[in-house]
Amino acid sequence: MEVDPHLTERTVQTEELLRGSFLHVVRDTVRLPDGGTATREYVRHPGAVMMVPLLEDGRVVLERQWRHPVGQVMTEFPAGKLSPGEEPLACARRELLEETGYTAREWARAGRLHPCIGYSDEFIEIWFARGLKPGRPQLDDEEFVEVISATPDELLAWCRDGRVTDAKTLTGALWLREVLSGAWVLDWQAQSAPS
Template identity: 60%
Template sequence: MSKGSDDHLVEHRTGGGALLSGGFLEVHRDNIRLPDGQPATREYIRHPGAVAVLPILDDGRLVLVRQFRYPVGRVLLECPAGKLDPGETTLDCARRELAEETGYTAREWAFAGEIHNAAAYSSESIWLWFARGLEPGPQRLDTGEFVEVVTLDATELDALAGRGELPDVKTLWGLLWLQRWRAGAWPLTWAGAGEHGSL
């Protein structure tokens, strides 16, 4: 789809600023000018970005994690993920989070893409990486982090999604990309960690 000029849709900031600055999130309220010239406000969260990893074992099973997510008050099944540290590439973040949350390291990596998981109120991007050639090791969880590692095959994960039991958007996205890649429809280019440049 060719987007052409988007000028008739673009909103322009005219003022405003941070309402709250936390440990790594900031809540902002900006004054804006709508495309028709009328004023409005936008409240949103500034987020440094995050990475998600879909690790694939040699037998095809996927390495996932279960953890309690306080804002929604429930334990979710997810692919390993975490926020970007300042100056960190998305691949370095993916390698770090995979090792910390699951203990696994990977010989090969493939970049899938980027999503905006809550674009109406957050600047967060999530970059999805796939990992294979996995070697097990000990988890290196942060203090106060409680994560259970589980393995499922794609059919089991798909069945959970079909029953509405996989509400985590990054994991659903990873499952979709995996299925489309295995069907030969979506690309993944595999390489060693040092061969991916500065992504």
Template identity: 65%
Template structure:
């Protein structure tokens, strides 16, 4: 597909803010019709979200306070990528640190762009099964509860607004399609650093 008639070209770029985690930029772009416009956006290092499947059919979720929205949110385990980190290794690390679970099998489901209008953030979606529970290794200053739910309960929470986190809503769509057999996953041994999929 030829998308050249839609592309914007950067003519100038300005760093507005550089924090420990995020950066904000303002770019001047040339539009396809030759006019110019500005684009303000956030540079994000990327992240991983994990859909942990228990042997009894339930999924593992977390509840934690999210400061920007001022609410406790119900979410699948997730975390940001460290510089150069393999997404699978990030998912394995985050699952263990936040929930205490390890998994024997992993499958890369896909990726999503969380907020394409103003952020570079990409979230890699992994499924994990063959779970074993150990001790959590929460980061300093990290407070969260680990809960479990049936896929039906989770879908109900998505429908009634209990779950409004975008990555968890997207992963619930993936979960429904995987469980119905409509979408398949390529499961790999959990000790391999290679991305599945």
């Protein structure tokens, strides 16, 4: 049974506009619910993960890095793009280690978010990590990241006052608040060290 046929668009044709090393942009011709046609341009994305790393003392691990499209240093939860065929948990473990140096004893999948539905099919899987063990980050040559920590209250204040404006981190802060309050429960799973 079709859901929401009065709103659903059907792709008739797809044209590739750009295939770069990071971005893949397409233009779809779609059939509208009323029978007409229109075009939709958007970025195709392989998906990503975001981690909410919990330290034993109650703080969370964050990072600060320059984000060229917005021209400023952003404070955000660690995150990274899925490699082809990579499972989200494997990506979360890899990215947490690479960007922050931390490994985690336990992981819990929280949910999924779509950060820019108007122009991209990107999704971001949200993972919580605890039982953290510090190590040395393994950044790419062109990556410059400052690892910091904050209490949940500090993070929420930064969200409120506009210091944190990154959509995935704002969503992560919502999940963090609800998990810490007990309103949203996570299913924690122990994980062996990555090989």
